[in-house]
Amino acid sequence: MLNNIFALKGTFCYSKDSQNLIIRENAYLICNNGISEGIYEELPACFQGIQVIDHTNKLIIPGLIDLHLHAPQYTFRGTGMDLELLDWLNTSAFPEEARYAESDYAQKAYQIFTEDLKQSPTTRACIFATLHTDATMILMDLLEDTGLKTMVGKVNMDRNAPSYLMEQNASTSAAATRQWIDAVSGRHYQNTFPILTPRFIPSCSDELLILLSEIQQEFHLPVQSHLSENPGEIHWVKELCPDSLFYGDAYDHFNLFGRDHCPTVMAHCVYSTEEEIALMKKQGVYIAHCPQSNTNLSSGIAPAARYLREGLHVGLGTDIAGGFSLSMLRAIADAIQVSKLRWRLVDPSLKALTLPEAFYMATIGGGSFFGKTGSFEKGYELDAVVLDDSSLPSPRSLPPLTRLERLISLSDSSNIIQKFVCGNSIFSNTEDR
Amino acid sequence: MLNNIFALKGTFCYSKDSQNLIIRENAYLICNNGISEGIYEELPACFQGIQVIDHTNKLIIPGLIDLHLHAPQYTFRGTGMDLELLDWLNTSAFPEEARYAESDYAQKAYQIFTEDLKQSPTTRACIFATLHTDATMILMDLLEDTGLKTMVGKVNMDRNAPSYLMEQNASTSAAATRQWIDAVSGRHYQNTFPILTPRFIPSCSDELLILLSEIQQEFHLPVQSHLSENPGEIHWVKELCPDSLFYGDAYDHFNLFGRDHCPTVMAHCVYSTEEEIALMKKQGVYIAHCPQSNTNLSSGIAPAARYLREGLHVGLGTDIAGGFSLSMLRAIADAIQVSKLRWRLVDPSLKALTLPEAFYMATIGGGSFFGKTGSFEKGYELDAVVLDDSSLPSPRSLPPLTRLERLISLSDSSNIIQKFVCGNSIFSNTEDR
Known part of the structure; x- marks a missing residue:
């Protein structure tokens, strides 16, 4: 003993x-x-x-708890940073993610990523892989060995993506997800857990979201995705989901937006409306505030201080590779910095984040998504x-x-x-x- | 040969x-x-x-050329970053600078600073010391030994500062400056050169600026100071100089603002008016754009891309310790990042800085202040x-x-x-x- x-x-x-x-x-x-x-x-x-x-x-x-990052994008962090979100996905993110169809490439790239994550100040993280089941298992095996506690998602995407990085249809995407969950359960990991990962509304058909909701309820999995990051993206979601009241409502419609049995973390929330904020608060949705990414992709500055002070769950994310730095210490500094610029340039009624507030976000704020951790x-x-x-x-x-x-x-x-x-x-x- | x-x-x-x-x-x-x-x-x-x-x-x-930094403030970089400029000067900068009255402290602190600067990507820099002649000579001796090319200024300040960090009056300040110039000329430095350094308009009486202008003309010294950094500061300058048309005009009134025989670098220019911009362009005033400092002190975001594209002289500065990082590589990244936020939040007609533009600022842009350097x-x-x-x-x-x-x-x-x-x-x- x-x-x-x-x-x-x-x-x-x-x-x-x-x-x-x-x-x-x-x-x-x-x-x-x-x-x-x-x-x-x-x-x-x-x-x-x-x-x-x-x-x-x-x-x-x-x-420190990194609530949002894309492991396959670690390879190109700090490069190609002159585009906004949707163009950047097509130019940088999607072509790189497609390489993970090759297990050799995945092994090499994820080896570098996991070693660096191990030596970073992060101890827990919510991680996007790619849509490839094999590569996702390679990543999970490597992460298991680091001793870090992570939630890792095989990504789902069955529409509006290049043919080289899209699942054929909703049922093949759901079937691959079930196959992946099977494979994970066979591994008996101690540190590494699956998290459902619909990429974002533009990449996921209604049919797919229905099937993912069934899987979520069957396996009691948590969910991670993106929300209200960029004006162009939000406009597109409005076109794709004319019946949704707001972006978050499009997830909620399929029961993939918090509530008791669906722990959910949404990255960004730069432009969340009052209704969206209210629903996130009501349903306990976690917000992964990613200040560096929101700067690099010219998205804007999320009102993270408001979210925190109004009692929403908010943590920090590096959002590799929208963000280039894997350091969650830097994420704390970035969160404070952009909150000052937001105070000066956008809304003088919302005071900048203090050091204790940003530190809290990076520890208990995000940590509670993993249970009793961060203190x-x-x-x-x-x-x-x-x-x-x-x-x-x-x-x-x-x-x-x-x-x-x-x-x-x-x-x-x-x-x-x-x-x-x-x-x-x-x-x-x-x-x- | x-x-x-x-x-x-x-x-x-x-x-x-x-x-x-x-x-x-x-x-x-x-x-x-x-x-x-x-x-x-x-x-x-x-x-x-x-x-x-x-x-x-x-x-x-x-x-890389660091056009603006305060050597004595290196000791507290990255701390006390929750205040705006004027409060920060009184709370952090002035009390620390007062310590340099002690040569032992100056020696210890400047040893750390010069060693770190030597190992940074910077090869040339325009540096503020403190008002203390002895400590300024200690800094210059140490810098000379590094092999870096620097311009270093004993600071002048004879008003609106705490008694523990203020020169008695204009003539004692000017006399100390002449004594310092004498001491420098006795050292026969190869790498280290004096630059006249009135702290900023609020710290310098008209009488002092008249005497400094005489010294400038007698010794053909370049000049460095601060300009249009923070709304509170600019408002104060308006009160102090009711006859000046704009902040820069208050320097120009005393012939300390560019023109043929007075090479001048002004830090910040976050809020320069059209008239100020036109005068800087006409008189060849260099702008030291300090993106990290302007963020940390909640000052705002300077339209550096505009200055560059309109043909003004513009380089980058770390502004230690308004900025916390001594790395001019980071200054390049910071300049690009804040220009994206400015595009998004302030002025969509001013496109963000490109990598070549920010790199140019950090090399030839600031380098030409030192002659033919930066390429x-x-x-x-x-x-x-x-x-x-x-x-x-x-x-x-x-x-x-x-x-x-x-x-x-x-x-x-x-x-x-x-x-x-x-x-x-x-x-x-x-x-x-």
């Missing part, structure tokens, strides 16, 4: 709630079977003798990222909150020296320090 | 003009006494036998940055322009493996590669 108990020593930073960060300097976090037993100034008597992993003077934050409070699953800021020297000593703020803006992968998921160390780079 | 001639081999990327990037794959760039002799597919017969520094398959770009064409001073992108693996081979685009978005300091200024290697990190 004691084998599964250990303590992490260091300076802990985590969210109490969306307005307050807690700092515990050089304290002990007890991990019992992957679950936090809380933080203590001194090692309690009942835990004397357990292993202490000593990161004195390092900062330790909860593992160090007692009872939470213990995901942790150990940050070494010695590459950022200062002529004077800095308080922990200032050090955290600096790392959010300035860190690169070299600052991440160890990572825990459910109490397991999945990555350590502490040898030469 | 041959000792001063060598060739760089690699894949060169540089601007032909503001609309076109030139790529020369695995070619030879000849450097003769610090000046480019042009790029050749093969080593010309007349250069056979010269040293070839072989960076085959690496990307080589011109050294590899024959006759240019040879500043070069060698980039190794092997830390960004790809499952397929990528063309050089795509590799450059990726590095602009994704590079960190580990991707910079060698740097040349005027043909001298000032930094090399190629041992273990």
